[in-house]
Amino acid sequence: MICSKEDPNLTEKVTQRLQGQKGRMTGQRRLILETLESLPGHPTAEDIFLRVREVAPHLNLSTVYRMLRWLQKEGLITVRVFSENERQDRFDPNLTTEHFHFVCQRCKQIIEFDEPSPASAIIADFEKNNSARVENVGLVLHGLCRDCLSQE
Amino acid sequence: MICSKEDPNLTEKVTQRLQGQKGRMTGQRRLILETLESLPGHPTAEDIFLRVREVAPHLNLSTVYRMLRWLQKEGLITVRVFSENERQDRFDPNLTTEHFHFVCQRCKQIIEFDEPSPASAIIADFEKNNSARVENVGLVLHGLCRDCLSQE
DNA sequence: TCCTTACTGCAAATCATTTGCAATAGTATA
DNA sequence: TATACTATTGCAAATGATTTGCAGTAAGGA
Structure with a gap:
């Protein structure tokens, strides 16, 4: 999305x-x-x-x-x-609520997305295991987008 | 961990x-x-x-x-x-398998951790929704570590 | 309209990283 | 083991992004 x-x-x-x-x-x-x-x-x-x-x-x-x-x-x-x-x-x-990013390694386009539940699971686990407090999350995926994938 | x-x-x-x-x-x-x-x-x-x-x-x-x-x-x-x-x-x-990082905003220490399952859920979802292929994942949490939290 | 001082443009500085080049040193071969 | 080939190195200078000092400019309150 x-x-x-x-x-x-x-x-x-x-x-x-x-x-x-x-x-x-x-x-x-x-x-x-x-x-x-x-x-x-x-x-x-x-x-x-x-x-x-x-x-x-x-x-x-x-x-x-x-x-x-x-x-x-x-x-x-x-x-x-x-x-x-x-x-x-x-x-x-x-301007939007929290979101993450996908960067296409070939065409460099950046796609924003959000995945609230698995991300909060990661944060909650980490906080519990480390008695730490997480203030923000940077999640960047790298790979090939749909278009670049189809040109492989 | x-x-x-x-x-x-x-x-x-x-x-x-x-x-x-x-x-x-x-x-x-x-x-x-x-x-x-x-x-x-x-x-x-x-x-x-x-x-x-x-x-x-x-x-x-x-x-x-x-x-x-x-x-x-x-x-x-x-x-x-x-x-x-x-x-x-x-x-x-x-030298280790895939891992992610937590950076303490106060003392700057970096803690490595892994969270294989929620992370793969994020990747799988993204790939499905976008017909893309994810090659690697950068996940960096920022916050306060246990020690710095206790000195608040 | 005037005054104060925050903000701007400019040029020079800074900081991490990269590059050109001549000298050096691995290593394959005789 | 000596020789030749060329990858690698040290050095100095270049690069590219970002920051800073400073003197002039212009918000905006009195």
Whole structure:
């Protein structure tokens, strides 16, 4: 099952957060946020930068990074590394509930899915056996997607 | 459950592979392999480099990287990125059967564990729903380990 | 409208990793 | 055992992603 982004308003959420902490909602930030929401999947900082540049040619890559790190710190996005040999961070707006990822080794497409029950079984077992607390779960499958499989 | 390394002889395996492909078993390679086996957990290239340097002060970091990438290509080790904000690759000798990882967010210790059945349920479900083939699974839990939890 | 200071663009720094190249050293062969 | 071939190494420089210092710019409250 491929999840879609449901929450329409990251910008609004951010505006609220900024109020509380001497922050300012600038044009650059608004643009970055809108771009992050509009891009499908899990864009890299560069993906966002290139898109934003079409509209605002002066906006700098470091501004993009600064915003993304702030969002990360605020818990509004999640940073993911999907595979060794892919060195750019990918930024995942937390717009859907918890989900996991499948990365096709050939065409590199990322498919989101969720498997709540077996995953919670893993977590519960681990917590019980280790007296630990699990705060979050990163589950990434690698393999061949339907299309690449059929071209084998 | 914390798994330990059971297979005693990575060096021997590598020597065999090298025969088949015009490769040479050099002193540097032997050292790197022994170090990789002797270091606990999932060392970074730098961890290995620093340890090797104690014995062979001229051995270069790029030699370490070259060997690690070769091992990766040969499927003898696995490269992992355990968390965003930890930029160094970590190298995991494939000495035990498939296992997963828990990273403590406070003390950074990595606990290995396996959960064969719920994990295979996830894989089987995904393959069925997507007509895909899963080749490998990366499962990383983040949270607080027993010790850090008790110091809360 | 003015002031304060958060935010930005830019260039330079950083950090992990990779690469080009000339020198070195395994190993197969004579 | 010496020789030749070429894989491997050390070194230094390149790369690529991300971060940072700083001086100028611009939110947004007074």
